[in-house]
Amino acid sequence: MAAAAGGGFAGDVPIIHADNLVSNVKSVNYSRTFLSIISGVVAGIWGLTGLMGFVFYFIVMMVASLALLVKAKFSVHTYFDSWNRIILEGVIGGLMSFVLFWTFAYDIVHIF
Amino acid sequence: MAEELVLDTAIRDWVLIPLSVVMVLIGVLRYFVSKLMRSPAASPSPDPKLVKEGQVVIRARNLRTNVQFIPAKAFKARKVYYTNEENGLLHVPKEEAQKAQAAMFSDPNMAMDMMKKNLSMIVPQTLTFAWVNFFFSGFVAAKIPFPLTQRFRGMLQNGIDLSTVDVSYVSSRSWYFLNLFGLRGLFSLILGEENATDDAQKMMQMGGGFGFNPTMSLGAEKDSLDIIQHDWALPKMERHAEDVLKKLLKK
Numbered sequence: 139m140a141a142a143a144g145g146g147f148a149g150d151v152p153i154i155h156a157d158n159l160v161s162n163v164k165s166v167n168y169s170r171t172f173l174s175i176i177s178g179v180v181a182g183i184w185g186l187t188g189l190m191g192f193v194f195y196f197i198v199m200m201v202a203s204l205a206l207l208v209k210a211k212f213s214v215h216t217y218f219d220s221w222n223r224i225i226l227e228g229v230i231g232g233l234m235s236f237v238l239f240w241t242f243a244y245d246i247v248h249i250f
Numbered sequence: 251m252a253e254e255l256v257l258d259t260a261i262r263d264w265v266l267i268p269l270s271v272v273m274v275l276i277g278v279l280r281y282f283v284s285k286l287m288r289s290p291a292a293s294p295s296p297d298p299k300l301v302k303e304g305q306v307v308i309r310a311r312n313l314r315t316n317v318q319f320i321p322a323k324a325f326k327a328r329k330v331y332y333t334n335e336e337n338g339l340l341h342v343p344k345e346e347a348q349k350a351q352a353a354m355f356s357d358p359n360m361a362m363d364m365m366k367k368n369l370s371m372i373v374p375q376t377l378t379f380a381w382v383n384f385f386f387s388g389f390v391a392a393k394i395p396f397p398l399t400q401r402f403r404g405m406l407q408n409g410i411d412l413s414t415v416d417v418s419y420v421s422s423r424s425w426y427f428l429n430l431f432g433l434r435g436l437f438s439l440i441l442g443e444e445n446a447t448d449d450a451q452k453m454m455q456m457g458g459g460f461g462f463n464p465t466m467s468l469g470a471e472k473d474s475l476d477i478i479q480h481d482w483a484l485p486k487m488e489r490h491a492e493d494v495l496k497k498l499l500k501k
Contacts, residue, residue, distance in 0.1 A: 171438055174435060182395070234435065242266070249392070
């Protein structure tokens with residue numbers, strides 16, 4: 139996430155380098171997917187069931203958002219075009235992977 | 251309902267793990283097969299006219315996205331250059347447009363290409379599904395760690411016709427479906443982003459049919475260039491620079 143997406147604002151018109159923005163969003167998605175798989179395995183091994191697992195997932199995602207914010211040096215608009223990119227991007231998409239790996243690890247460790 | 255079912259560990263070793271591993275491997279295989287099938291299609295040198303039209307569209311698009319950085323006069327001159335009705339670059343005479351469309355439909359390469367892409371997606375899925383059905387149908391293979399309502403029974407216990415088993419138990423056929431959807435994330439990690447977007451692009455190409463028709467996109471680009479509002483950003487930029495410099499001096 140090294141590349142800066144925006145130089146600044148000219149009046150109301152944001153100046154955004156589209157390629158860099160795409161690359162930033164891509165790296166956000168990558169880290170989210172990675173985290174959703176890892177957190178799924180962790181939740182399964184810990185034996186979380188029911189609502190606890192989903193709570194765990196959203197806590198992990200919130201921590202990830204925080205980490206991304208730190209990584210962007212707290213100036214979201216330098217790297218992204220809106221806050222949603224950092225907070226919501228990839229959260230729902232990762233849920234399916236999370237559920238799969240959660241179930242997989244949980245079954246292997248606890249059910250059999 | 252309340253008591254736990256005891257699942258044989260052999261199910262884990264011979265169904266759950268192999269099924270997931272096979273799904274991952276088939277996904278990887280599919281990726282490489284589709285890559286192999288795609289590469290020879292790209293190699294014959296494309297029609298120069300198509301390339302030229304594509305480049306014109308890209309130039310017009312660049313003008314459209316960067317419109318706020320040039321003065322109004324410059325924009326008007328460029329707009330006329332692209333869109334005027336006699337010899338503008340984006341203007342396509344009516345009869346020629348129809349001819350191009352007809353040529354598009356009769357071009358067998360296009361249909362072939364789409365067929366190949368579809369086949370690389372459908373064939374492995376059908377084969378895996380048949381394999382799962384043949385070997386693993388009719389028993390519980392997994393248990394999801396959260397409760398669900400009765401509505402999900404059809405989805406999760408596909409192949410088991412017992413209404414007394416708790417809904418959170420998953421039959422092997424349904425485990426296959428869970429894998430199918432859930433592994434997309436893993437594939438985007440191990441195969442790179444392009445694989446994840448592949449399916450969406452296929453959908454788009456199918457929906458658009460001949461969406462990659464440059465003559466069509468010329469017309470579309472012309473329309474969007476016609477309706478665009480010119481708004482020069484640079485006068486505001488001077489004020490912005492003044493603010494920044496003042497702030498710097500104050501420090």
